[in-house]
Amino acid sequence: MVTTQDTASRDDVRAGIVAAATQLLREKGANAVTTRAVAQAAGVQAPTIYRLFGDKDGLIDAVAEHVMATYVSGKSAAADVATGDPVADLRSGWRTHVEFGLTNPELYALIATRGSGAPSPATVAGLDVLRRRVRRLAAAGLLRVDEQRALMMIHSAGNGTILALLGMPSEQRDLGLGEAMLDAVLNSILATTPATPDTTTNAVAVTFATVLPDLPGLTDAERALMAEWLHRSLTH
Amino acid sequence: MVTTQDTASRDDVRAGIVAAATQLLREKGANAVTTRAVAQAAGVQAPTIYRLFGDKDGLIDAVAEHVMATYVSGKSAAADVATGDPVADLRSGWRTHVEFGLTNPELYALIATRGSGAPSPATVAGLDVLRRRVRRLAAAGLLRVDEQRALMMIHSAGNGTILALLGMPSEQRDLGLGEAMLDAVLNSILATTPATPDTTTNAVAVTFATVLPDLPGLTDAERALMAEWLHRSLTH
DNA sequence: ACTCCCTTGTTATCAGCGTTACATCGGCGA
DNA sequence: TCGCCGATGTAACGCTGATAACAAGGGAGT
Numbered sequence A, B: 001m002v003t004t005q006d007t008a009s010r011d012d013v014r015a016g017i018v019a020a021a022t023q024l025l026r027e028k029g030a031n032a033v034t035t036r037a038v039a040q041a042a043g044v045q046a047p048t049i050y051r052l053f054g055d056k057d058g059l060i061d062a063v064a065e066h067v068m069a070t071y072v073s074g075k076s077a078a079a080d081v082a083t084g085d086p087v088a089d090l091r092s093g094w095r096t097h098v099e100f101g102l103t104n105p106e107l108y109a110l111i112a113t114r115g116s117g118a119p120s121p122a123t124v125a126g127l128d129v130l131r132r133r134v135r136r137l138a139a140a141g142l143l144r145v146d147e148q149r150a151l152m153m154i155h156s157a158g159n160g161t162i163l164a165l166l167g168m169p170s171e172q173r174d175l176g177l178g179e180a181m182l183d184a185v186l187n188s189i190l191a192t193t194p195a196t197p198d199t200t201t202n203a204v205a206v207t208f209a210t211v212l213p214d215l216p217g218l219t220d221a222e223r224a225l226m227a228e229w230l231h232r233s234l235t236h
Numbered sequence C: 001a002c003t004c005c006c007t008t009g010t011t012a013t014c015a016g017c018g019t020t021a022c023a024t025c026g027g028c029g030a
Numbered sequence D: 001t002c003g004c005c006g007a008t009g010t011a012a013c014g015c016t017g018a019t020a021a022c023a024a025g026g027g028a029g030t
Helices: A004-028 A035-042 A046-053 A056-074 A086-103 A105-112 A121-139 A147-166 A177-189 A201-214 A220-235 B004-028 B035-042 B046-053 B056-074 B086-103 B105-112 B121-139 B147-166 B177-189 B199-214 B220-235
Strands: none
Touching (some): A004 A035, A004 A046, A035 A056, A046 A056, A056 A121, A121 A147, A121 B199, A147 A177, A147 B147, A147 B199, A177 B177, A201 A220, A220 B220, B004 B035, B004 B056, B035 B056, B086 B147, B105 B147, B121 B147, B147 B177, B199 B220
């Protein structure tokens, strides 16, 4: 059994280690974040890190989570999803993402370029929130490409843009690059006018049935089968 | 003075080390490429690496140069710049770049994600050839944005796309992502807009895909099949 | 032909890294 | 009070990149 005092001190020392690692990362760069340096800066022994985080990657993940949490809490954070417009929300999220990358260069490079193996929890978390935003676009009938395709395009563009910006000295960065990239992707992804304003299931199905014969990449048999199923679902 | 025999043997052992490092990188992954492992695999002593390459980064750069050289020589390499059309040349170069990244995952991740400091020679070389291609676009009056802006956009999109593709298991990679990203960037960059696919049909299909799970009167298998066909049609 | 010097080969070593085995201590239940 | 068990502290392991020190060899210049 673990007493409350234990967990409190445990969380305290955990927070202290994360803070020390964060400060070390920000001030001395990524290669200065060693287990020994972090332990000394936090006033603990080196093995403590492994008891609390299991691994150095675990420590990095905790640092990433902490930095992201403090960042989003530092923002006004109200305009992030309050708008009813899915496109505006996506733009807002994009700007926040790019700004975060430029504000925390070492951390972003550390978590975004993890060579092989599983991606970092921060990456999958970011992908998840992006996926939700893209889903809202799709549900509103604003996408003219596959949802997965849209997701990957935005993700690739954002990551590539941030890494490109980080790769050049900060005084000669093209700060409009982010907006330009987002515009380019949105231009290729969005249906300028919502194709089917009525998003009720049946209405969409009916609209879809009218364009089904023009759908590329399918065999006639597949098209016929889809038409039959559509008919059965609509007459249900 | 250095005699011809000296340089020959020097180049021989150098090539051997590079070959050993390349094979080690391809077969055992990036973290298996240590100075000792490379030296043992090449049949030389560890300090030889430092005499010939000065640094481990120098060795990595030499490996990158070698792999890229063999890659472009392995390609037909004729269609890379032979066409008079600058846009077609850019597309060809883009495809080659993406294909190279997917063919050499460890090497690409190694040279493209070099955290801080100067970028690798391979990166600046790639940026140089891209810059030349973009300059040809600008000289032909095909750009509607700044030349530097166009360069960075293509670079960001390419790097981000390759990293995104490498970040997911190879069997579920969206191979059309590269073309889609290039189309998106070219659409925002070129004065003459390339042909865009019919928007209404795809938009309706995408919207329909979002309501497909709620479609009544169908079996799960039928829904799954329709979803698969829809995805295939949309990713074309 | 002889010496000199530069290149190569070899060994040993350094400082640092992530990580772990092991002794030790302290508080808790019986 | 005793014994136990988990948290802590110490020391170490195996590995990394990187060099210093030194022996051996073989053309270059005289």
